Amino acid sequence: MGPFKxxxxxxxxxxxxxxxxxxxxxxxxEESRLESGELLLSYPMITRPWLASxxxxxxxxxxxxxxxxxxxxxxxxxxxxxxxxxxRVRDVIRRFAAAHRLPQREAEVxxxxxxxxLGKRGLIGLR
Amino acid sequence: MENQPKxxxxxxxxxxxxxxxxxxxxxxxEIGEIGRRHLFLETVDGPQLxxxxxxxxxxxxxxxxxxxxxxxxxxxxxxxxxEESLPTAWARSLSRYESIGFLWRSGTIGGRxxxxxxxxxxxxxxxxxxxxxxxxPLPYATRLLASFVxxxxxxxxxxxxxxxxxxxxxxxxLKAFRFEAGFYELAFSSRTAMLTLQRWSPADVLLRxxxxxxxxxxxxxxxxxxxxxxxxxxxxxxxVADSLPKGIxxxxxxxxxxxxxxxxxxxxxxxxxNRILGVQIEGRSPIESxxxxxxxxxxxxx
Numbered sequence: 001m002g003p004f005k006x007x008x009x010x011x012x013x014x015x016x017x018x019x020x021x022x023x024x025x026x027x028x029x030e031e032s033r034l035e036s037g038e039l040l041l042s043y044p045m046i047t048r049p050w051l052a053s054x055x056x057x058x059x060x061x062x063x064x065x066x067x068x069x070x071x072x073x074x075x076x077x078x079x080x081x082x083x084x085x086x087x088r089v090r091d092v093i094r095r096f097a098a099a100h101r102l103p104q105r106e107a108e109v110x111x112x113x114x115x116x117x118l119g120k121r122g123l124i125g126l127r
Numbered sequence: 128m129e130n131q132p133k134x135x136x137x138x139x140x141x142x143x144x145x146x147x148x149x150x151x152x153x154x155x156x157e158i159g160e161i162g163r164r165h166l167f168l169e170t171v172d173g174p175q176l177x178x179x180x181x182x183x184x185x186x187x188x189x190x191x192x193x194x195x196x197x198x199x200x201x202x203x204x205x206x207x208x209x210e211e212s213l214p215t216a217w218a219r220s221l222s223r224y225e226s227i228g229f230l231w232r233s234g235t236i237g238g239r240x241x242x243x244x245x246x247x248x249x250x251x252x253x254x255x256x257x258x259x260x261x262x263x264p265l266p267y268a269t270r271l272l273a274s275f276v277x278x279x280x281x282x283x284x285x286x287x288x289x290x291x292x293x294x295x296x297x298x299x300x301l302k303a304f305r306f307e308a309g310f311y312e313l314a315f316s317s318r319t320a321m322l323t324l325q326r327w328s329p330a331d332v333l334l335r336x337x338x339x340x341x342x343x344x345x346x347x348x349x350x351x352x353x354x355x356x357x358x359x360x361x362x363x364x365x366x367v368a369d370s371l372p373k374g375i376x377x378x379x380x381x382x383x384x385x386x387x388x389x390x391x392x393x394x395x396x397x398x399x400x401n402r403i404l405g406v407q408i409e410g411r412s413p414i415e416s417x418x419x420x421x422x423x424x425x426x427x428x429x
Binding site for chain 2: 015016019074075100101102103104105106107109110113
């Protein structure tokens, strides 16, 4: 066995292209500001038919659409407010990094992870 | 020609030093992946350089290693990996090592690499520059290779990754590390002590509510230990030291459990950089305040 072990690398989407995307907020989201200044997002979510059926049997809400809530922390609120439908991911990162004197790469990891979470919940899409 | 070093567009370089290996890279190259003996550097345009290193037991032949490396690749790449003599400037920069150069290509990306062996520290290193399109000149390579060092004879070893810069005694060996957005941690151990370096950001958000004391209570909780005594307690620096357990029974218990008996830590706010830094040393013998101080003095961010 030589001294160099092979490193498995997963091929992801092109980084440069991903940074050029513009995040668009889901227009069905309702925002409410808490006393702390943080945002509470309320958004409709369609439950799976079998889950709706289970709720109905258990005497709960039989509607297939339920309202979910997500409370953003201070940094999450800041990033959310930067998403105006015109600003690219790259510029959101740049502004976030400048606001907190963060290294660009660290800001990129934090912001893209946050956007990925929002996307997974259907709160944003990328254009 | 690739032998002619050119300055990067920004004319800026920075130091990367990790686990014994040190080199200068263009300032826009970022660490994309990091392992105990592995660094992968990239830019927004794609991968730039990969470095792997490891100790060698017994004899080492760079040529035999290159053959093993080729054999471990998929069949297609195996055919496109071949030995290639090093450009004169590279060979001059690496004259203190036994070395062999190679070229490889896979689809639209290719690269040029070197297998190095240092007879002094008995460490082998694989460096490969990525090139797309293949055969594009590598303007930074000569300066980068000239700065490459794989061991030090000095008592302090430099560590410089992401925005962290530190120099710690060479006897501290890397045990664990974490680089997460907002929190970095490096843990080292020597024969007599364990050293932990931490770094949090952004400080303006983390300290907004309760300042450094509140942050310490929430994230580190040194002060909740009864045996901890505050040595320094200001708005931007906290230093605590663990006192020796008072009863003989407690001391014996500590010895039998093989836990560190002594601990000393400092936490401080780098207001100009918007970071919080922490250093903790634990050991089974008393920790000199000067030892903690010298480590803290050498630890900072850029």
